[in-house]
Amino acid sequence: MRDTIAILSLTAALLTGGDLLFAKDKVVFNRDFSPAEGLVSPQEKPYRQEICLNGLWDFQPVAVSRDWKQGNGVAPILTEPREGQWERVKIKIPSPWNVNDWGGGIETGEGSKNPYAPSSVYYPSYPSSWIREKMGWLRREFSIPADWKKDNRLILHFEAVAGECVVKVNGKEVCRNFDQYLPFDADVTDYIDWNKPNELLVGVRHNTLFQKFHPEYKKMKTTYALGSNTDKIVGIWQDVFLWAVPEVRVTEAFIKPWVDRDELEIDVNIINQSRQLKTILLGGDAREWINNAGKTILDAPEIKWTLGHTALTIDPVSVTLKPGETQKVTLQTKVGNRLKLWSPETPNLYMLSLKISDKKQTYDIKDIRFGWRQFKLSGTDFLLNGKKIQCIGDIQHPFGPYICSRRFAWAWLQMIKDFGGNSVRPHAQPWPRVYYDLADEMGIMVLDETGLFGSSINLNFEAPEAWEHYAEHLERLILRDRNHPSVIGWSVGNELFAIALLNKPSKEVAKKWDDKIVELADRVPAWDPTRGFITCDGDRDLDGRLPVWSKHFGHGLKLDLLPEKKDKPMIVGESGATYYGKPDQLYQFAGDKPYISYFGRNEALAVDVYQNVQKMAKPFLAYYSPSEVCWFGLEHLNLGYGDYSRLPDGQDGVFAGKVYEEGKPGYQFERIPPYVTTFNPGIDPSLPLYKPLPMFHALKAALADKP
Known part of the structure; x- marks a missing residue:
């Protein structure tokens, strides 16, 4: 009965001119599949800049040596990329190169090993051979915008890379990382050419190549945080940015909302990478963060916000930094009912803008969003x-x-x-x-x-x-x-x-x-x-x-x-x-x-x-x-699928209607398959x-x- 109702509903949608189309015609979505914004806020932009390095990258798989043996904790050598061996098809970063195997990797339809399993092909343009590759290189070029200040530091930021990776700029290694879920940065200032395009290479080896088998406990293999259902992916699977940041800046801040003692405390790490002694003032203010996103299913996930009035000002403190020095500074202020509490019923948010300045100039503004709330344990209660x-x-x-x-x-x-x-x-x-x-x-x-x-x-x-x-x-x-x-x-x-x-x-x-x-x-x-x-x-x-x-x-x-x-x-x-x-x-x-x-x-x-x-x-x-x-x-x-007289195939699903954009944060899927x-x-x-x-x-x- 429910199947009959579904078919009748589908027919009604088709007859009334809905966006779902007959048979092999594709369902197309004309907005962003994955709305996203950069990591530099509008308030920071006079002092910090960014370009998103998402886009079409080159990919070159590297074969695992035949004499390499799994399980000794030592991965096979990732040989250098070879000119003329790059894949004809570009990869769309962010996405693992084996993304079409994430969820099963089985294309449905005639000839499939399991025609009843949902397809997991989100990028039909990718060759099927990619899902078997365990090592490879990813490459793109980027240029430094002409309006960026020459005395800024340049930082590569990766939100997450699945697998052990090495990052090279213009042929020189700048960092390595082995955590597939968490972000990492690399200061590439000394590796960049400001006057011509720069080559960025990222070499990645699959996590499983680092497995270390235990001789007694046969199930033991992994010495890293492997996760669930993401342990098999490999490649750059989250956003990549290049930042330009001031030499004197905030590198990190931790906001501690001590509601029970009416005190906002902020631990701030600041650095001076200039060649001069700097005596600066560090302070800030908190403004209301106002969510202006819409209320409909389509509008609510799309990012739209502004800042309201200044709710709280943190008096500046004086700090002297030697060249190359990093300091941790703690700021404190009484709140006195000037901040509204955050809770599930009232998720009030604020943007704290930390400011580094002296009498002559402002060096940096760093924004951190926070909520005025406190969680505690008391006996058996939370x-x-x-x-x-x-x-x-x-x-x-x-x-x-x-x-x-x-x-x-x-x-x-x-x-x-x-x-x-x-x-x-x-x-x-x-x-x-x-x-x-x-x-x-x-x-x-x-x-x-x-x-x-x-x-x-x-x-x-x-x-x-x-x-x-x-x-x-x-x-x-x-x-x-x-x-x-x-x-x-x-x-x-x-x-x-x-x-x-x-x-x-x-x-x-x-x-x-x-x-x-x-x-x-x-x-x-x-x-x-x-x-x-x-x-x-x-x-x-x-x-x-x-x-x-x-x-x-x-x-x-x-x-x-x-x-x-x-x-x-x-x-x-x-x-x-x-x-x-x-x-x-x-x-x-x-x-x-x-x-x-x-x-x-x-x-x-x-x-x-x-x-x-x-x-x-x-x-x-x-x-x-x-x-x-x-x-x-x-x-x-059954996203994008309604002809129940046949099994779903690669023509079913919801397809991207927007033209692919370079330098855009977030995933730009080609397709969302049905039933996933x-x-x-x-x-x-x-x-x-x-x-x-x-x-x-x-x-x-x-x-x-x-x-």
Whole structure:
């Protein structure tokens, strides 16, 4: 019956002149798939400039030597690129070069290995051979704008590169990086030619080439933060910029909103890269950040904002910097009701503009967006601005590159608000910056998590270098995200207990691994003393040593598995049989229905989530999340596909209607395939934002105390 209704609805859309077209005609989206803006704000632009280096790059795969052996922790040599060997097809940065394998890599249609799997081809122009390449070089040229000041420092900024990478400018190595989720910078001032085009080369080796097999624990392989469903991607998968910044400038700032003592404190790192002694004044002001985005599905994700009146002024302090010196300066001021509180109901935001000047000139302005709010732990309660709050949220695996789009990020967070939730855990890795930006703006509280995905089973806890990598990864995550008011705390990993559970070490060895996890968690306050919410999601509290107790539960009501001694906040970060539940396991909730249909299975999941919210989450927990409402509580959508007389093929999906633009932040997808997602943020006008299933309705009803 539902299929019949869908076909009739489709027919109506076609007959009324909708944007969806018949048969092989393509559905075209004429706006940005992924709205984005640069990282230099309008207030900064008189002192800081940027050019976005996204665009068409050259790509040259490099073959792995046949005599190289996997698993010894040493990757094969990345040989230098060869002239005349660049691929004929250009790659569109940002995107992994194997992007069409992210989500399955199987093209649907005749001759497919699995014609019933959704296509994951987002860039039909890319050769299929790219998905098999493990190493390669990426190349482009760039020129320095004529109006940039010659005494500025030039900084290359990469938001994220998947794999181990080396960056070269005009043939000279400027930096290396091995963290596929977090940003890094390189000062390239001394490598640049101001008068002619410069060559930028990025060589990348796939993460898996660095695997280090353990001789005893056969499942152990990885010494790096591998994440989930992004562990196979390789290449430049987020934005690239070139910045021009003043020699005397702010390099970093950490805003500490101490609401309970009515004090705003800012730790500011400043540097003097000039050749002269500088005595400067450092101060700033906070202005209201006003969101002017529209209210419709198409307009709301598009970025539009202004600054309002000055709410708070921070008196300047005098600082003397020697040539080449860096200093950390702490600014403090009483707030005195001049800032409005941030909360999920009132996500008030401010822009702090830090200013470096002397009597003659202004050297730098650096903007940091923040919210006036404070999270604290008190006994078993989690407090926001001194009042108890319960977090109800969702998680999601990054099943495909559509997650890099602000439109899809907005859709997920909007769905959470629609069912009555207020929280999210971007699952098992640092997600693109846009998720945290939108959470700030929409009032969604974020439990921020590293890429230590224990459910992968293959983290190599016996390799000393692994723990060095994990600590660096955690530090970089915190430094990236600690100014987001939406971030409530830090999860150092996901289900790390699984490493011991399935590798089966002795009790002594397992305890040593637990000690290492606790040592990792104990590092957090050094980088962020403002948040006491520290967990290892799913790992309880590691014998009482973590400040928050956290567990993941399967189906059924597990009240007997909650700790007897309830002396700290408790969270259940994943709940339900969404991934694994077979009909016989779900029979208790909905009788025969799970045997009959997917819809019937979802009715069983609905009964389970309802009773867990009513009888466990609301009475006992500080934080609760079912297991992927966005994936199992909604229907997967037939984006750009409506001819059900045949299987979808490469002509189906929603295609880009805008001409490709060089130097533009954000993904410029060629195509969004059908059935890869449950969200339609307006790209297919024949479909709603999402189609809820019983699990969604039950969660919404339970949170509203409705039957």
